[in-house]
Amino acid sequence: MAWYIDQGPDSDVMISSRVRLARNLEQYAFPHRMDAQTARQAADEIVKAFFQDDAERKRHYLLVDLDSLSFEDRLALAEKRLISEDLAKAGDGSFHRAMISRDESVSIMINEEDHIRIQSMQAGLNLEQAYDAAKQVAAILERELPVASHDKYGYLTACPTNTGTGMRASVMAHLPGLAMAGRIKDTVDGLIKLGFAVRGHYGEHSKSQGNLFQISNQLTLGISEEDLINDLKRMLQQLIEQERGVRRELYRRQPLLLEDRVMRAFATLKSARLMTHEEATELLSTVRLGMALGLLPNLQPADVNRIYALIGPASIQKAHGQAMSPAERDSARATVVRDLLEPSGA
Amino acid sequence: MLCERCQQQEATIHLTQTRQGEMTEHHFCDSCARELGIGHSITDYFGTIGNLFGSGLLGGGSAFNHTGGIPAFGAAVPRNIACPKCGQTFEKFRHTGLFGCSQCYTAFADLLDPVFRRVQGNTRHLGRKHAPSEAQLQAERLTARLNELKQSLQLAVAEEDYEQAARLRDEIRQIKQAGTQPDEGGET
Numbered sequence: 269m270a271w272y273i274d275q276g277p278d279s280d281v282m283i284s285s286r287v288r289l290a291r292n293l294e295q296y297a298f299p300h301r302m303d304a305q306t307a308r309q310a311a312d313e314i315v316k317a318f319f320q321d322d323a324e325r326k327r328h329y330l331l332v333d334l335d336s337l338s339f340e341d342r343l344a345l346a347e348k349r350l351i352s353e354d355l356a357k358a359g360d361g362s363f364h365r366a367m368i369s370r371d372e373s374v375s376i377m378i379n380e381e382d383h384i385r386i387q388s389m390q391a392g393l394n395l396e397q398a399y400d401a402a403k404q405v406a407a408i409l410e411r412e413l414p415v416a417s418h419d420k421y422g423y424l425t426a427c428p429t430n431t432g433t434g435m436r437a438s439v440m441a442h443l444p445g446l447a448m449a450g451r452i453k454d455t456v457d458g459l460i461k462l463g464f465a466v467r468g469h470y471g472e473h474s475k476s477q478g479n480l481f482q483i484s485n486q487l488t489l490g491i492s493e494e495d496l497i498n499d500l501k502r503m504l505q506q507l508i509e510q511e512r513g514v515r516r517e518l519y520r521r522q523p524l525l526l527e528d529r530v531m532r533a534f535a536t537l538k539s540a541r542l543m544t545h546e547e548a549t550e551l552l553s554t555v556r557l558g559m560a561l562g563l564l565p566n567l568q569p570a571d572v573n574r575i576y577a578l579i580g581p582a583s584i585q586k587a588h589g590q591a592m593s594p595a596e597r598d599s600a601r602a603t604v605v606r607d608l609l610e611p612s613g614a
Numbered sequence: 615m616l617c618e619r620c621q622q623q624e625a626t627i628h629l630t631q632t633r634q635g636e637m638t639e640h641h642f643c644d645s646c647a648r649e650l651g652i653g654h655s656i657t658d659y660f661g662t663i664g665n666l667f668g669s670g671l672l673g674g675g676s677a678f679n680h681t682g683g684i685p686a687f688g689a690a691v692p693r694n695i696a697c698p699k700c701g702q703t704f705e706k707f708r709h710t711g712l713f714g715c716s717q718c719y720t721a722f723a724d725l726l727d728p729v730f731r732r733v734q735g736n737t738r739h740l741g742r743k744h745a746p747s748e749a750q751l752q753a754e755r756l757t758a759r760l761n762e763l764k765q766s767l768q769l770a771v772a773e774e775d776y777e778q779a780a781r782l783r784d785e786i787r788q789i790k791q792a793g794t795q796p797d798e799g800g801e802t
Contacts, residue, residue: 294750297700297715381712403742414750416716421730422739424716428726429733431719433741461627461647490736 270372272348272573276392279569280560281508283440283480283576284389286349287398287497289406290425290434291384294416298426299362299379307363311378317412318367318376318405327370334364340582347580349389350375374401376409381426382434384409391573393504395437395497403493422489432489437497439504444479444557445514452479455507459483462503478549483507519561530558538609542595543602548579575608617643697721760789 271284296302296310319326334342334355346356351366355377358364365378377385386409388402409415416424423434430436446452456466465486468476483504485496519526533554537543552572559567577583584597584604592600617625623643696703702714704722713719719726730737746754763786770779 292716294716298713300710300712301700301702301714410744411747412749414747414753415744417744418716418719418739420738421719421726422741423744424713424719426712428711428713428729431730432734432736432739435741462629487734487736489730489734490738490740492741496741 270348270577271389271391272577273570274391275568275570276390276394278508279392281442281511282393282504283442283569283573284349284391285393285395285398286387286389286438286440287395287402288388288436288438289386289402290382290423290430290436291386291406291409292416292424292426293383294414294424296383299381299383300426302379304363307379310383311363311365313413314376314378314384314409315365315367317409320412329367329369329374329376332366332368334358334366335362340585343582344580344586347583348372348577350387351377352380352385355380374405376405382430391570393439393501393508395439395501399435399437399493399497430488433491433493433496435488435493435496436484437500438482438484439500441481441483441504441507441511442479442553442556443481443507443511444553445511445518447479448518449514451514455510456481459503459507463487464500464503477546478553480549480553515557515561526561527558527563529554530561530563534558534564534609537605539606540602542598543605544598545579545581545601548601548605549576552576571608575605578604578608615641617641617646619643619646695722695725756789756792760786763789 271286276282276285292298293310293313296306299307299310302310315331319329319331332345334351337345339356342351342356343353345351345366345368346353350368350372355364355366358380363379367376367378369375373390374386374388377387386402386405388398388405390398390401418424422432425431425434443452443455446455459466463486465484467482467484468480483500485500487496491499533551537548537551537555552575555564555567556569556572558564559569559572578587579601581597584600585592587604588596588600615625617623618641620643623645625641626644627642627647629640629642694703694705697714697718698721699717700714702718704725707713707718707722713722727737763782767779767782767786770776770782
């Protein structure tokens with residue numbers, strides 16, 4: 269199921285898990301050096317190899333021609349994290365495609381930095397299952413296509429930071445406790461020292477908003493996929509315990525203050541008529557914290573995750589169907605948030 | 615606890631790793647960790663770009679962003695070496711941080727160990743082995759068969775068995791034609 273609908277393990281701290289595998293075709297130059305003709309040929313071959321005549325697969329996956337979508341529509345896909353932001357922002361006419369599973373758990377990006385980027389998402393902390401799904405798709409493509417690999421270097425990728433396994437395993441972690449306790453910087457520095465990469469909400473180049481952090485493995489060469497996932501997972505389990513400990517301690521020390529913050533955030537989300545993306549993300553962070561502390565018993569993590577996925581500027585615009593001013597977007601966003609929170613009756 | 619590498623300074627970085635299912639613990643001091651490339655980062659937590667490769671390693675004008683940079687080499691290294699397949703030079707790779715095609719890995723082979731040691735702390739893949747696709751196996755079989763035939767052809771010519779040579783030449787031509795059909799990229 270989609271990461272924002274399902275409820276996964278440790279979802280009080282871990283919003284989603286993602287595994288990405290990069291693969292390339294050996295006969296073509298990497299996408300940044302391909303002409304349009306070759307890009308089209310590579311895209312056609314990959315699509316054909318994946319679907320073949322498998323009726324089941326054709327039903328399960330949707331082929332999206334990203335060149336034919338508007339900029340906003342592509343960004344909306346990125347806001348749901350079905351494609352990368354880079355791919356969404358790339359220009360038209362480069363034969364960018366995506367094959368997206370209907371349950372939105374797996375997507376295969378074509379002609380991104382590498383010819384093939386397989387991405388698999390799961391709710392909560394569930395890297396193993398995400399990896400299994402990505403591996404299965406890789407196996408299908410590798411059976412049908414001449415995938416570039418090397419005895420010494422493993423899977424060959426455009427960028428040397430992906431060479432080897434071509435794998436990036438990451439989680440979206442929600443760390444409001446550590447943030448309130450002023451311990452985010454130390455935590456992040458520690459993670460980096462241990463060899464993990466930490467980024468903001470939408471991945472590379474993005475700032476953290478709403479205490480959301482993407483944490484991933486840094487290295488891809490010289491370590492097996494399983495070992496990589498185990499290292500990451502072991503570290504994350506410690507991080508989860510730290511975050512939970514800090515939350516409990518904060519609540520123990522100043523229960524009233526924390527309850528007040530949570531309830532005010534919830535009330536604002538349920539009543540506001542204008543809401544920026546940034547404000548919504550910050551308020552949702554506080555509500556999510558309150559939920560984990562048991563202060564909002566009628567609310568589920570998925571209720572909040574679904575809002576995250578639908579309130580990005582492009583998603584709001586897309587739902588509306590025509591050009592909007594920022595103020596109109598803020599109004600539409602406030603409405604979406606109110607509607608989504610209403611049925612819970614919390 | 616002392617650093618396991620220098621045995622002199624206090625260990626400040628503690629690593630637990632799983633390798634082939636075995637768990638190991640490592641303890642390093644700051645300077646050893648830095649030398650080993652542990653603790654280098656691609657991004658800091660605001661998502662701004664750090665330099666994976668430390669300072670002073672890259673000339674100006676590098677387009678290397680999310681990946682840091684590729685270390686500079688001594689003057690002896692032939693920087694204008696080019697990939698025979700896509701034409702990308704090593705110099706360009708150093709500046710963009712991207713290989714041009716999968717053949718670049720072979721073309722730049724002699725220059726890559728320092729790059730990977732720096733970027734990955736490692737030079738050899740240990741993960742899942744790629745099983746060749748049916749097409750790749752078929753191409754390998756054809757190449758092997760072609761080499762055999764070419765050797766036989768040379769032998770036949772040397773022995774002045776022209777009838778045999780003509781037969782072999784035909785077979786070679788047939789295989790070459792068949793080989794180029796499914797793979798529009800041509801022979802490699």
